[in-house]
Amino acid sequence: MRYQTLPKSLYIRNREKLIKKLPKHALAIFHANDILPTNADGTMRFRQNNDLFYLTGIDQEETILVLCPDFPKREYREVLFVRKTDEHIAVWEGHKLTKEEAIECSGVxxxxxxxRFDNILPMLMALSEEVFLNTNEHLRASVQVETRDARFINYCRDRYPLHTYRRVAPLMHQLRAVKEPEELAQLQLACDITEAGFRRILQFVKPGVKEFELEAEFLHEFVRRGSKGFAYEPIIASGSNACVLHYIDNDQVCRDGDLILFDVGAEYGNYNADMTRTIPVNGKFTKRQREVYDAVLRVQRTAFDMLRPGVIIQDYHQEMGLVMQAELKSLGLISTQDIESQDPQWPAYKKYFMHGTSHHLGLDVHDVGTIYDPIQEGMVFTVEPGIYIPEEGFGIRLENNIVIQRDGYLDLMKHIPIEAEEIEALMQAGN
Structure with a gap:
């Protein structure tokens, strides 16, 4: 395996936390993701269902976890089902987990x-009253394909129509939002790999380089350090491309005098970093670029100090809007009249800063976790203010990943260059 796995004690602890939230005589069932097709006989790379991974550490297709904590026989209170292997599978696909390896990984x-699942399920259903099944309930999810979980829900309702079915997603959102120390260590590794990629880029950028060449440099550094690659589709946006928030074409030439916005992050062990940096193609910010850059950096540092236990993320976003409003006014981008006549549903600052400042981070880049409950110690957030000025041909965003602590925060990206002077010095040293 290319990444260092986490100890089974983490997954035992995670299951115990979930079990404490289940009512008496409950049954909870989690399925692996499907391997999705491309064309002909091709398939996409497998990506495990994050809830199943969180509870077991098993990174293999056709896996099922069943939790039935009040079942009379102790050996059926936790059952893990893994794909049966044989010589043919070993030759064509490689090694699959043995039962012993699955036990050692998961602690089940x-x-x-x-x-064997279809043989054991009826016995568990017979003594269960409430059945907790999994669905993707992320606020941003747009699910257009039928998942393995969805097929199983239909199967259960058809075969066992008189059971009470419940949603396990809200429970998993609560649990996964607060990270355990082992998870934070894995996130730190993802951030460290991202740092290595960025430092490599600072030595490589020059006028005339293509955006996809920079993408390749990141990928090389990520993979050689044990990552599967990018945590999400990378954004390598030079010049006015940076004003397109989800620009992923990465096919333009980086021109002298322009800025490049990098929104990239490495994956490590299924945990994700999410970094944004903006640098000058020629190694030197112009006066105007520097003014805007410093304004974004000030907003980010204010945000660091505002993210605290007890804060409601929605309130925080409103406050950050006011902070950004003041910076945009000082930059001459909006006026007092713009503010006084603004639509409350779309404030004046949103012309140049149209997205939120933070989101949960973890096994998903936009990780699960409610945005209406108070922030808790142990949550991990991105902090990513930006200013985008199409009429001036550039956009600047800066993004770090922080862990919420009791009396402050831990910046997982504190060693990644962000000060304008340091970036200029590193780029000039490389050229």
């Missing part, structure tokens, strides 16, 4: 082959 005491 009873492991069966997946083809």
């Amino acid at each position: 005491g009873r492991v069966e082959w997946t083809d």
Whole structure:
């Protein structure tokens, strides 16, 4: 395996936390993601269902976890089902987990082959009253394909129509939002790999380089350090491309005098970094670029100090809007009249800063976690203010990942260059 796995004690602890939230005589079932097709006989790379991974550490297709904590026989209170392997699979696809390896990885005491699931499920259903099934309930999710979880929900309702079915997603959102120390260590590794990629880029950028060449440099550094690659589609946006928030073409030439906005992050062990930096193609910010850059950096540092336990993220976003409003006014981008006549549903500052400042981070880049409950110690957030000025041909965003602590925060990207002077010095040293 290319990444260092986390100890089974983490997954045992995670399951215990979920079990404490389940009512008496409950049954909870989690399925692996499907391997999705491309064309002909091609498939996409497998990506595990994050809830299943959070509870087991198993990174293999056709896996099922069943939790039935009040079942009379202890050996059926936790059962993990993994894909049965044979010589043919070993030759064509490679090694699959043995039962012993699955036990060692997950800490689940009873492991069966997946083809035994249909034999064991009726016994568990017979003594269960409420059945907790999994769905993707992320606020930004747009699910247009039928998942393995969705197919199983239909199967259960058809075969066992008189059971009470419940949503397990709200419970998983609560649990996954607060990270355990082992998870924070994995996130730190993802951030460290991202740092290595960025430092490599600072030595490589020069006028005339293509955006996709920079993408390749990041990918090379990420993979050589044990990452599967990018945590999400990378944004390498030079010049006015940076004013397109989700620009992913990455096919333009970086011109002398322009800025490049990098929104990239490495994945490590299924945990994700999410970094944004903006640098000058020629290694030197212009006076105007520097004015805007410093304004974005000030907003980010204010945001660091505002993210605290007890804060409601929605309130925080409103406050950050006012902070950005003041900076935009000082830059001459909006006026007092613009503010006084603004639409309350779309404030004047949104012309140049149209997205939120922070989101949860973890196994998903936009990780699960409610945005209406108070922030808690142990949550991880991005902090990513930006100013985008199409009429001036550039946009600047800066993004770090921080852990909320009792009396402050831990910046997982504190060693990644962000001060304008340091970036200029590193770029000039490389050229």
